[in-house]
């Protein structure tokens with residue numbers, strides 16, 4: 001089975017983020033980056049499926065040059081090879097633009113299964129995988145918590161567990177090839193081994209410039225500016241050392257909330 | 261600007277309120293089909309081609325997430341998802357997990373597509389009538405089975421008066437007793453954000469949020485929880501919300517009534533001690 005995983009590089013979780021001078025994106029200097037969290041689960045799922053069914057895992061990432069580090073980490077975890085679509089300023093594209101880039105890079109590959117995380121920790125649009133399915137003419141499903149490739153019972157069939165609201169789930173069957181967007185937590189992430197890191201150095205990363213993949217339609221949504229949300233000032237913040245603050249809070253819980 | 265609201269039961273009132281604000285004439289429809297992504301995309305496409313709206317509005321539900329981006333792509337557009345405010349042609353949505361807002365401008369001709377965040381608009385009291393749309397044909401590659409729940413919930417958080425809820429700030433499983441002590445001192449149920457349950461540090465049925473339980477206790481103490489929207493929808497009905505977080509900019513402080521900005525490993529033990537002293 002040929003599995004492609006689309007991953008995105010985002011700022012390290014809990015990074016102190018600041019808006020850039022132009023107010024159009026964040027200040028990226030001095031930031032560290034990592035794989036988008038749900039994408040890490042998508043990669044893990046791809047690796048586990050390959051262990052079960054054989055085949056190969058191809059990592060696909062659109063992003064600036066620095067994304068190559070995250071791609072290398074995915075190879076170190078066990079992906080077989082990678083395609084890096086180099087684009088200096090992803091935020092200038094809308095999701096459809098990114099979808100077009102990913103679709104163009106995948107057309108020649110014709111994977112049996114394409115996985116992505118369900119949304120990115122930066123933009124959070126939550127639609128790259130779904131858009132990709134439409135552009136490639138493939139069936140898809142989202143917020144996936146379990147993937148079963150039914151090769152032994154029904155070749156070419158996929159059965160997935162999709163998350164619904166309030167703790168409900170649903171199984172869905174569809175034919176392969178297909179696109180799935182993966183929810184965090186569906187498996188347990190592996191670490192790269194020393195051996196894996198060493199091997200990754202010899203694995204192929206094919207770098208394609210976004211321009212090579214053809215002209216993109218003009219974006220239908222443009223980020224005009226980003227800014228810190230206005231703080232609601234309803235919260236009463238207790239200052240001082242831990243003990244002083246705790247005492248003030250306990251007083252409120254006792255005399256206003258009346259739960260102590 | 262002509263507006264089409266495509267509603268499902270979930271969030272219907274909010275979607276109609278937002279749609280009414282965004283423009284007129286307004287048409288509101290629900291799609292009369294069992295849900296699959298393919299079937300709904302085709303049905304909504306047929307509906308849009310018939311109505312020819314400039315703006316199509318959805319609620320940002322899991323169902324919308326599943327098909328509306330595909331639908332928008334079919335029209336060469338993106339879905340501006342999870343919108344919290346604004347009006348045509350500039351809408352506001354969150355980024356970086358609620359740390360920033362972004363103004364997003366529609367560009368080019370309609371139809372444009374957007375979904376609104378749960379809780380961002382108040383449900384309309386006199387909503388427009390919702391028509392039922394039945395598409396001319398349906399086909400779907402996805403074959404759904406009946407929805408199910410994993411197992412009976414052993415813990416009913418909805419009955420709790422006080423909830424102490426723990427998030428990723430707790431760092432590792434071995435630290436869970438730190439918040440357990442607080443729950444015990446307060447006579448509270450222990451709950452958690454999703455990553456804690458995903459990691460198996462606490463059982464799934466203690467998860468609060470859009471994919472867990474929705475609670476409205478007298479007091480909800482959020483410890484080391486950032487306040488992602490998927491968590492907030494599960495607890496913002498609490499009467500009193502207390503947040504303990506080392507990051508003053510964490511979105512949880514926007515819904516909190518009381519807060520302590522600090523390291524939970526110092527604050528929580530101090531709190532436990534203070535409560536014990538008071539109760540003694």
Ligand SMILES: Cc1cc2nc3c(=O)[nH]c(=O)nc-3n(C[C@H](O)[C@H](O)[C@H](O)COP(=O)(O)OP(=O)(O)OC[C@H]3O[C@@H](n4cnc5c(N)ncnc54)[C@H](O)[C@@H]3O)c2cc1C
Pocket residue numbers: 013014118119143426427428429430452453454455456467468469470471472473483484485486487488489490491494504505506507510522523524525
């Ligand atoms: C479809 C979907 C459904 C989801 N459903 C749910 C759901 O039902 N429930 C849910 O909770 N989430 C849900 N999520 C996940 C949600 O988006 C967030 O990722 C999650 O809520 C974050 O959990 P957290 O706040 O514990 O972690 P983080 O966002 O990582 O926040 C940790 C916080 O701890 C603070 N912190 C760190 N160290 C300390 C310290 N020493 N002292 C004090 N504070 C500290 C940090 O400042 C930070 O604010 C869902 C996501 C999706 C996409």
